[in-house]
Amino acid sequence: MADNRAVSYMGPGKVEVRDIDYPTFELKDGPGVNPANVGRKLPHAAILKVVTTNICGSDQHMVRGRTTAPEGLVLGHEITGEVIETGPGVEFIKVGDLCSVPFNIACGRCRNCKERKTGICENVNPDRPGSAYGYVDMGGWVGGQAEYVVVPYADWNLLKFPDKDQAMEKILDLTMLSDIFPTGFHGAVTAGVGVGSTVYVAGAGPVGLAAAASAQLLGAAVVIVGDMNTQRLEQARSFGCETIDLSDGEPADQIEQILGVGEVDCGIDAVGFEAKGHGHSGQEAPATVLNTLMDITAAGGALGIPGLYVTGDPGGVDEAAKKGSLSLSLGTGWAKSLSFTTGQCPVMKYHRGLMNAILHDRVQIAKAVNATTISLDEAPQGYADFDSGVAKKFVIDPHGSVAA
The missing domain is CATH 3.40.50.720 (NAD(P)-binding Rossmann-like Domain)
Structure with a gap:
């Protein structure tokens, strides 16, 4: 089984890169995981090799100690990655697809999802509508500031880029689509x-x-x-x-x-x-x-x-x-x-249109937010720099894919 490393919140003002379990098609117990979600089977999921994952201001709220996030929580809800394995219930997403992952986790089956309100899906967080990867009180889905991550309801959640080579040329723009x-x-x-x-x-x-x-x-x-x-x-x-x-x-x-x-x-x-x-x-x-x-x-x-x-x-x-x-x-x-x-943005409502705006050069979002690539090991320093107020959007490159 492949190794996996991830950025974890370890208390106010402290993040560390730690070894964590490689993802499987079952949600296991861990820091922040809702007990009612432990053991949840994920036949509809895909495992992604993370290509880019960004540090978000929402992450910074947790790292500052301004939420009830538990120590050990794996961070990261802004994820772009390549599918390397799919569960038996995945029909349309294929191994090798390069995809953007909406930070909202949504089932695609409940009333809210069917009404395009994917930020308040009723079936992914036992405590309240709405969920996200690596975030406090959001059901305990493992964060994506890691080398590998599991994405549930893959056919519904993942936005496949039509051309991988073109996508990699614009990856610093496309990584902003997740959030x-x-x-x-x-x-x-x-x-x-x-x-x-x-x-x-x-x-x-x-x-x-x-x-x-x-x-x-x-x-x-x-x-x-x-x-x-x-x-x-x-x-x-x-x-x-x-x-x-x-x-x-x-x-x-x-x-x-x-x-x-x-x-x-x-x-x-x-x-x-x-x-x-x-x-x-x-x-x-x-x-x-x-x-x-x-x-x-x-x-x-x-x-x-x-x-x-x-x-x-x-x-x-x-x-x-x-x-x-x-x-x-x-x-x-x-x-x-x-x-x-107010509330979470229903990412899927805008996802494909904004992807097309990027691919057809209607917007340069990476330039606007000053996207800056760092390695996974540089993530703790990235958090510290971001907290100091630098005018940068840090993009973590766990496998050196962007650098290559």
């Missing part, structure tokens, strides 16, 4: 972005940059990105975004200097629950982004919220925040008739 590109795109779509829209994206991390690039792809007239990190703001400007530095204060005045008015048509929250207040103090204030977006989004507009919010945050600023309860000015949203969309 941040469709997540950013979902944020833009649910914010109502269209031709001629003015858009404000809160946060210039990889998802924020992906949302900004998505807004451009959807025809936005002006995309403004706000952050306090000067490197990340520079990255946003590199592909045509306007930027505002939130360490200089509230965004409305800065938006007015750009647009002539202090509001936008569409607002996107790409920050989530570790948001900080505006100004030089930068103290954590988790409701800041949502309340600001309600203030600066025009009446009748919409807020797309791909930023992560959790129900359990041990490091929350107060008892309410530790339970995911935030002090929102919902009255503002009601008075302005604003629409809100």
